[in-house]
Amino acid sequence: MTDAFTLPIQVVGAGPLSAWLVEDHSVPVVSVAWAWPGGASMDTAGHEGTAALAAAMLTEGAGDLRALAFADALRDSAIGLNFTAGRDNFEGSFRCLADALPEALRLAKLAMTAPRMDADALERVRARAIAGARTQLETPRGQAGRAFWASAFPGHPAGRPPNGTAESLTIIRPEALSATLDAQLRRDGLLVAVAGAIRPAELAELMQDLFGALPAGAPATPPPLPRFASFGRQVVPVPGPQSQVVFGQPGIPPQDPSWETAQIVLRVLGGGGFSSRLMEAVRVQRGLTYGVGVGIDTLFGGGVIAGSFATENGKVAEALDVTRGVWAELAQQGPTDAELEESVAYLTGSLPLQFTDSRRIAATLLAMRRNDRPLDWLSGRNDRLRAITRADAVRCAGTLLKPDALAVTVAGEPVGL
Incomplete structure (x- = not known):
């Protein structure tokens, strides 16, 4: 028995700037997602949550747009733009109507190349992250999970809370966020995936525009997962x-x-x-x-x-x-x-x-x-x-x-x- 369901995937571009594309013009929407290795694996011990906090700051103002103006620009064009730091990767994505693609491209590029890191926005995002860390880690479920991973992978980034703790988030300095982004947002090491109403030639041009201004080189490769410590x-x-x-x-x-x-x-x-x-x-x-x-x-x-x-x-x-x-x-x-x-x-x-x-x-x-x-x-x-x-x-x-x-x-x- 063979299913009729298929997903026609096209490869656009080559080398560091290539993408997998599922082209579909039935609905005028485009979704773009990309990722690098890195994420929370770049955090130093005692400063867990640095990459996650840096990712959150990318949509809190860029270029000459402060946080509110940047949010208004996204809202006015119905653009969803997001950055996240996982345990071993850093991801970005946006979704927009096809007509809003130039504006989505402009704002995403601005976020990656000229984040503002305004003090008031940082303290607001930090307070939200600390509240989230307390909710996540100080409940019985959070404490069990934190202890489980720390014991299973002692001394490895896999054993640390990727979003940080209330204590670690409190001491992260703005310069640490900028250093993390400088090391993470690179032209190489990228994986890109796209779906929706965009043609291959348009996508090739989009990738050059979106990522071409980033510094050359790739982020550091995260350390491999060590042997699971069966701690009883x-x-x-x-x-x-x-x-x-x-x-x-x-x-x-x-x-x-x-x-x-x-x-x-x-x-x-x-x-x-x-x-x-x-x-x-x-x-x-x-x-x-x-x-x-x-x-x-x-x-x-x-x-x-x-x-x-x-x-x-x-x-x-x-x-x-x-x-x-x-x-x-x-x-x-x-x-x-x-x-x-x-x-x-x-x-x-x-x-x-x-x-x-x-x-x-x-x-x-x-x-x-x-x-x-x-x-x-x-x-x-x-x-x-x-x-x-x-x-x-x-x-x-x-x-x-x-x-x-x-x-x-x-x-x-x-x-x-």
């Missing part, structure tokens, strides 16, 4: 009636030949909502938690399988025992024929939902480029999934899932741990 079990004391649990183990990189089989195994384990084994065992059968999920995080060229749940302090030990038992059973026996069939049906049937608008298409193309996917990867994906046999899934589950290496962080006051 740790408890972060947090007063309250419930505990938040984060657990995980080593994963695989996106380039692993068993990647698609692993997606099936992980959906069966904890990625399929009420159809997953963990949800059935932990919630439906025993009522130990409201929800539990598992997925794979890809970062620094590697992967980590991680999951979480929250439960009453007195139920943490039992919920963990059940989770580990489900993990071990799937590792030993693999998915059933019915589970394999359901997972393949979901993964193939949901594929077109990733491409409902130009912004999502551009984001997907960018992710494909970051993961070194070939141009025809999407067109053959469903056939590859349908070709996976139960023997393949059993073999993958046995090598992928490592219940003995499962590391657990509990933030709360768990009973019996």
